[in-house]
Amino acid sequence: MSNEEEIPTGGLWSNGDTPKSGWICEGVNDLGSEHQLCQMCGRRWIRFQHIMLHADHAEVLAGRICAGKMEGDLDAATSRERDAKRKARRRDHEEIDVEWRQSEAGNWWAKADDGWRLIVYTDKHNAWRFMFVKGEAQPLWQRPRYGTADEAKTAAARLFALYND
Ligand SMILES: [Zn+2]
Numbered sequence: 001m002s003n004e005e006e007i008p009t010g011g012l013w014s015n016g017d018t019p020k021s022g023w024i025c026e027g028v029n030d031l032g033s034e035h036q037l038c039q040m041c042g043r044r045w046i047r048f049q050h051i052m053l054h055a056d057h058a059e060v061l062a063g064r065i066c067a068g069k070m071e072g073d074l075d076a077a078t079s080r081e082r083d084a085k086r087k088a089r090r091r092d093h094e095e096i097d098v099e100w101r102q103s104e105a106g107n108w109w110a111k112a113d114d115g116w117r118l119i120v121y122t123d124k125h126n127a128w129r130f131m132f133v134k135g136e137a138q139p140l141w142q143r144p145r146y147g148t149a150d151e152a153k154t155a156a157a158r159l160f161a162l163y164n165d
Helices: 064-071 074-096 149-163
Strands: 024-030 048-054 057-062 108-111 117-122 128-133
Touching: 024 064, 024 074, 048 064, 048 074, 057 064, 064 074, 108 149, 117 149, 128 149
Parallel strands: none
Antiparallel strands: 024 048, 048 057, 108 117, 117 128
C-alpha cells in the first residue's frame, strides 16, 4: 500500500461526531495552488477541494484521498480530480500559450499547436471574426461575430484549446 492510499487519521477522522461514510461529492473547487488544508484530516495541503455533503454534518472541503474514503470510492475522487486538472490545463493553455501578433493590415494571428494558426480579422461589416488555418488544409471559418478584437481572440483561444485537447 502506498502512502497515498493509507487510511487517513487525525482531524475530523478522529472526531466521534463526524460520519466516516455516506458522503456524496457536490463538485470540485480549483484553488490554483496547494494553499488550503484538507478540512477532513487537517493535514494535507490541497489545490482541489472536493465539496463533500452529508445529511448529518456540515459541508466538508476535502482532498482527493479523504474524499474518496468518505464516499467509499477512491477511483471516483481520482477521476473527478483528473477532470478538474484537465480543465485547469485548458485554462492555462489559453492564458499562456497563445501569443498574438498584429499584421500590417490590422488583423491578429497566433501560432498554435500542431501547425495551426489562429487568425482574428474584421469582416466586410467591420465585425471581428476568427478562423483556424493550417497549411493547405481548408480553413476552419467560424461564424460568430464580435464587437472587439479582444473578444474574438478570447473566443478563438478557448475554442482552439477545447478542440485540440
Ligand atoms: Zn484529508
